[in-house]
Amino acid sequence: MRAGPSQEEVRRHNLGTLLRYVHVHGATSRAELTTRLGLNRSTIGALTAELISQGLVSEAPPKETGRAGRPSLVVRPESEKIFAYSLSIEVDRLRAGRVGLGGRILEQYETVRPPGMSADEAVEPLARFVRAMHDQVSDDARCVGSGLAVAGMVRREDGMVRLAPTIGWVEEPVGAALSAELGSPGTLSIGNHADVCALAEHARGAAVGCDNVIYLYGDVGVGAGIVAGGRRVTGHGGYGGEVGHMVVNPYGRPCDCGSRGCWETEIGEHALLRLSGRENRTGRDVVLEVVDAAVRGDSQAQHALRHVGDWIGFGVGNLVNIFNPEVVIFGGTLRDVYLVAAAQIRSRLNAVGLPACREHVRLRTPELGADAALIGAAELAFERLLDDPLIP
Amino acid sequence: MRAGPSQEEVRRHNLGTLLRYVHVHGATSRAELTTRLGLNRSTIGALTAELISQGLVSEAPPKETGRAGRPSLVVRPESEKIFAYSLSIEVDRLRAGRVGLGGRILEQYETVRPPGMSADEAVEPLARFVRAMHDQVSDDARCVGSGLAVAGMVRREDGMVRLAPTIGWVEEPVGAALSAELGSPGTLSIGNHADVCALAEHARGAAVGCDNVIYLYGDVGVGAGIVAGGRRVTGHGGYGGEVGHMVVNPYGRPCDCGSRGCWETEIGEHALLRLSGRENRTGRDVVLEVVDAAVRGDSQAQHALRHVGDWIGFGVGNLVNIFNPEVVIFGGTLRDVYLVAAAQIRSRLNAVGLPACREHVRLRTPELGADAALIGAAELAFERLLDDPLIP
Numbered sequence: 086m087r088a089g090p091s092q093e094e095v096r097r098h099n100l101g102t103l104l105r106y107v108h109v110h111g112a113t114s115r116a117e118l119t120t121r122l123g124l125n126r127s128t129i130g131a132l133t134a135e136l137i138s139q140g141l142v143s144e145a146p147p148k149e150t151g152r153a154g155r156p157s158l159v160v161r162p163e164s165e166k167i168f169a170y171s172l173s174i175e176v177d178r179l180r181a182g183r184v185g186l187g188g189r190i191l192e193q194y195e196t197v198r199p200p201g202m203s204a205d206e207a208v209e210p211l212a213r214f215v216r217a218m219h220d221q222v223s224d225d226a227r228c229v230g231s232g233l234a235v236a237g238m239v240r241r242e243d244g245m246v247r248l249a250p251t252i253g254w255v256e257e258p259v260g261a262a263l264s265a266e267l268g269s270p271g272t273l274s275i276g277n278h279a280d281v282c283a284l285a286e287h288a289r290g291a292a293v294g295c296d297n298v299i300y301l302y303g304d305v306g307v308g309a310g311i312v313a314g315g316r317r318v319t320g321h322g323g324y325g326g327e328v329g330h331m332v333v334n335p336y337g338r339p340c341d342c343g344s345r346g347c348w349e350t351e352i353g354e355h356a357l358l359r360l361s362g363r364e365n366r367t368g369r370d371v372v373l374e375v376v377d378a379a380v381r382g383d384s385q386a387q388h389a390l391r392h393v394g395d396w397i398g399f400g401v402g403n404l405v406n407i408f409n410p411e412v413v414i415f416g417g418t419l420r421d422v423y424l425v426a427a428a429q430i431r432s433r434l435n436a437v438g439l440p441a442c443r444e445h446v447r448l449r450t451p452e453l454g455a456d457a458a459l460i461g462a463a464e465l466a467f468e469r470l471l472d473d474p475l476i477p
Numbered sequence: 478m479r480a481g482p483s484q485e486e487v488r489r490h491n492l493g494t495l496l497r498y499v500h501v502h503g504a505t506s507r508a509e510l511t512t513r514l515g516l517n518r519s520t521i522g523a524l525t526a527e528l529i530s531q532g533l534v535s536e537a538p539p540k541e542t543g544r545a546g547r548p549s550l551v552v553r554p555e556s557e558k559i560f561a562y563s564l565s566i567e568v569d570r571l572r573a574g575r576v577g578l579g580g581r582i583l584e585q586y587e588t589v590r591p592p593g594m595s596a597d598e599a600v601e602p603l604a605r606f607v608r609a610m611h612d613q614v615s616d617d618a619r620c621v622g623s624g625l626a627v628a629g630m631v632r633r634e635d636g637m638v639r640l641a642p643t644i645g646w647v648e649e650p651v652g653a654a655l656s657a658e659l660g661s662p663g664t665l666s667i668g669n670h671a672d673v674c675a676l677a678e679h680a681r682g683a684a685v686g687c688d689n690v691i692y693l694y695g696d697v698g699v700g701a702g703i704v705a706g707g708r709r710v711t712g713h714g715g716y717g718g719e720v721g722h723m724v725v726n727p728y729g730r731p732c733d734c735g736s737r738g739c740w741e742t743e744i745g746e747h748a749l750l751r752l753s754g755r756e757n758r759t760g761r762d763v764v765l766e767v768v769d770a771a772v773r774g775d776s777q778a779q780h781a782l783r784h785v786g787d788w789i790g791f792g793v794g795n796l797v798n799i800f801n802p803e804v805v806i807f808g809g810t811l812r813d814v815y816l817v818a819a820a821q822i823r824s825r826l827n828a829v830g831l832p833a834c835r836e837h838v839r840l841r842t843p844e845l846g847a848d849a850a851l852i853g854a855a856e857l858a859f860e861r862l863l864d865d866p867l868i869p
Contacts, residue, residue: 095487238833247833297713309799313712318705320801321689324833325705327798332791332829334727344794344829399724402736406719407701407799409712437724437736441630441639441716 096132099124100474103132104141104162108187108471109288112161114147133160140227141167141186141474162187169466170218170231170267172211173458174198174259175278176251176304177368179207180455181214183222184463186229186470188289190456192218204246204257212266229470231267232462235259236278236306241323244275250341251306274465278302279326279416280317281461282451283310286414288464290452297410300451301328301401303419305367307349313408329353333400351396354418360389372418376425394426395433401448402437409442416451423450488524491516492866495524496533499554500579500863501680506539508549525552532619533559533578533866554579561858562610562623562659564603565850566590566651567670568643568696569760571599572847573606575614576855578621578862580681582848584610596638596649604658621862623659624854627651628670628698633715636667642733643698666857670694671718671808672709673853674843675702678806680856682844689802692843693720693793695811697759699741705800721745725792743788746810752781764810768817786818787825793840794829801834808843815842 102122107113113121118129136142144158164185171190173180175198182193194214198207215231222228237249244260264273276284283292283300292298298312307329311318319325329349330342337346350356358366361375362385378386401413415423423430427448434443451457469476494514499505505513510521528534536550556577563582565572567590574585586606590599607623614620629641636652656665668676675684675692684690690704699721703710711717721741722734729738742748746764750756753767754777770778793805807815815822819840826835843849861868 092484238831240833248831297717311799313705313710313717314708316706316708318710318800320705320834321803321837322801322833324831325689325799325801327801327831327834330798330829330831331795332725335725335791336728342831399727403723404799406722407703407717407796408710409714409717409719411713437722439630439640439716439719439722439734441632441714442712442719445713 097473097475099128100132100135101471103129103160104136104186104474105471107142107160107162108467111187112159114157114159116157118160133158136160136474139474140225141470164189165191166223166226167229167470168222168226169229169463170215171459171463171466172215172231172233172263173278173462174207174211174233174235174252175458176236176306179211180459181211181218182459182463183218184459186467188285188460188463190459193459194218198252201253204254204259205262208259208262208266211263215267230272230274230466232281232465233260233263233273233275234278234281234458234462235275236304236308238324238327239275239277241275241319244273247324248342251304272466272469274468276462276465277308277310277319277323277326278458279308280310280319281465282416282453282457283312283414283461284317284464285453285457285461286416286451287312289460290457291414291449292412295411297408298412298414299401299404299408299410300414300416301419302416303329303349303353303422304369304417305349305354307353307419309404311408328400328404331400331403333396333403348396348400352393352400352419352422356396357389357393357418357422360392361386369418373421376421379425390422390426391429393422394429397422397426398430398433398435399437401430402434402443405434405438405443405446410446412447412449414449414451416457420450423448489865489867491520492524492527493863495521495552496528496554496866497863499534499552500859503579504551504553506549506551507536510552525550528552528866531866532617533862556581557583558615558618559621559862560614560618561621561855562607563851563855563858564607564623564625564655565670565854566599566603566625566627566629566644567850568628568698571603572851573603573610574851574855575610576851578859580677580852580855582851585851586610590644593645596646596651597654600651600654600658603655607659622664622666622858624673624857625652625655625665625667626670626673626850626854627667628696628700630716630719631667631669633667633711636665639716640734643696664858664861666860668854668857669700669702669711669715669718670850671700672702672711673857674808674845674849675704675806675853676709676856677845677849677853678808678843679704681852682849683806683841684804687803689800690804690806691793691796691800691802692806692808693811694808695721695741695745695814696761696809697741697746699745699811701796703800720792720796723792723795725788725795740788740792744785744792744811744814748788749781749785749810749814752784753778761810765813768813771817782814782818783821785814786821789814789818790822790825790827791829793822794826794835797826797830797835797838802838804839804841806841806843808849812842815840 167186279302296315300310309328334346340347559578671694688707692702701720726738732739
């Protein structure tokens with residue numbers, strides 16, 4: 086319970102609100118800012134001037150207005166100069182990027198993550214990518230921090246990767262190792278891969294304007310990033326959203342986690358490939374091969390997708406009853422499965438979901454694709470700046 | 478996205494913060510308020526004076542201090558004078574109360590709700606209770622609104638009861654009907670029974686200080702009130718938390734909702750009574766009879782409780798993986814089941830829950846008992862006042 090802010094705190098809050106607005110919505114005229122933020126013109130002018138002096142935004146006349154009178158100046162985020170490093174450790178890939186204020190990916194690198202690659206081995210190329218980008222950055226650019234997404238359970242307070250079964254890591258201090266390697270370029274914030282993808286789709290993708298969102302990400306494993314009442318649901322230690330280990334079939338197969346019949350044993354990549362007769366293969370390409378085969382009429386592939394689609398609808402029905410969301414987004418290879426098994430998914434969702442809970446729910450594919458992880462991890466890094474733009 | 482508050486808004490915010498503090502924590506010295514709210518002594522003095530002039534708090538010297546020097550005045554909520562009417566429609570009971578600021582139940586009425594009682598028939602005695610209380614209220618007391626908890630799915634915006642299977646209601650405009658009956662005593666706010674119980678236990682009961690809470694309520698049906706990151710999870714229309722309709726056993730029994738193998742078909746009252754050989758009976762007393770029989774060594778009752786306990790642990794494990802909570806509270810008849818089946822519940826929870834998600838979770842019984850619904854429904858009514866104590 087905290088008392089109201091001082092005048093100085095109010096000013097900083099307003100600076101953050103204005104900066105966040107143009108960060109999320111892009112270039113915006115002063116006139117529109119006045120309306121959207123409910124502040125008067127002179128306050129908007131003063132706040133803008135201060136953000137310009139901090140090098141965070143720039144201001145220019147609009148290209149053309151077609152209207153009489155003096156046009157309202159347009160405020161835009163300094164995307165080229167203010168940036169975060171953004172990193173992602175995924176099952177088969179390591180990504181690194183430089184993301185400008187406003188959520189624009191300025192440059193990115195990626196490399197394959199071979200099966201069995203250790204945490205230390207993964208940290209090294211990521212740090213190398215960051216150094217390579219850092220060496221090229223112009224002198225007037227400013228790094229506000231770094232964000233890392235990991236496809237596993239990450240302790241919020243220190244970035245310890247507690248368990249990442251699909252990557253094969255247990256209790257790996259990835260946050261500490263990467264911070265040590267990176268050295269100078271600012272504070273490192275770490276989050277779960279599905280969580281940061283949800284953050285990105287919520288801010289700039291398929292869930293813009295929705296306060297209750299489930300972003301499901303699937304490959305070998307399945308996880309969710311959840312937004313409820315406009316805020317991320319991450320739980321006490323940061324481990325929430327492990328919907329892949331919601332047991333849906335008590336008589337099902339053993340799961341890597343030690344339990345049995347977890348949702349990911351029924352809808353993960355392994356289930357789809359096994360059912361379609363591709364037991365010993367793995368990876369996104371094989372999933373796409375199954376999807377293609379089904380579309381071409383291959384009955385075994387169709388059967389596999391019906392089975393998996395049915396179980397997807399089953400688990401989504403459970404989540405809809407628990408969260409009553411406006412939108413469920415299917416990311417990773419679940420995107421492709423959703424596209425060909427949508428009818429099956431919807432049918433089972435309708436059987437499991439209570440009418441009131443599901444009546445307004447939309448099923449969607451992501452809008453940001455593989456960029457979501459980099460954009461979302463950068464959001465973690467921008468968070469501090471947006472909370473207080475005067476922070477050094 | 479909203480800009481920062483004006484000075485007047487800050488003052489109102491601080492008034493609300495101070496009032497909320499004494500509402501939740503009870504009588505508090507000015508010295509402690511200064512520390513807790515981070516405001517200086519003169520501001521606390523001015524805010525207190527304003528709240529006194531509004532009749533919301535009173536101030537007096539402490540009973541005895543045992544310390545030298547002038548004692549700090551103690552600020553307490555005007556529990557006798559500022560109150561809300563609080564109502565609860567439960568499976569077998571209708572309750573009504575008058576709850577003073579500070580969460581104190583000043584008086585309460587209850588009556589049996591016979592099976593089959595319609596929404597109109599239930600509204601009538603509740604309105605009568607309120608009128609009876611209203612006639613006795615002293616002239617200097619002030620009603621700030623009314624709150625209603627319903628054991629069913631309630632549309633947030635207008636209090637329409639969409640579905641309350643255990644009560645037997647579908648699409649009943651209870652909010653509108655009750656508002657019409659009550660007439661004068663202020664705005665009516667409506668919430669789900671488990672949701673408001675969670676609110677009460679979070680503010681004043683077993684979950685004080687916890688930001689991530691699952692309050693499970695069970696009788697014939699099972700529902701949850703969920704707090705994530707310190708805020709209630711209620712979903713897009715207000716229907717979230719329907720964990721009783723999370724399907725846990727795809728090969729299980731048909732559920733009243735039309736689905737099959739819902740959690741409440743395995744852990745609700747009917748399952749326990751059926752398994753213990755009491756198929757045609759119902760109600761809390763019969764559940765307590767089963768619990769007693771198990772404690773006395775009745776093997777069929779023990780078997781029934783093991784079965785139900787195992788499924789409780791199963792579903793709680795799923796919820797722990799999804800929410801990573803600090804505490805799970807067992808309310809309703811699940812409280813009694815938990816007390817005798819705790820080992821079974823914990824064992825299955827440990828098998829289903831991921832170690833990181835469950836490592837800090839405590840299993841608890843409620844501290845507020847049957848009062849939770851009245852206290853929680855009153856919180857819905859107090860919310861407006863606490864947001865802005867100067868509201869007329």
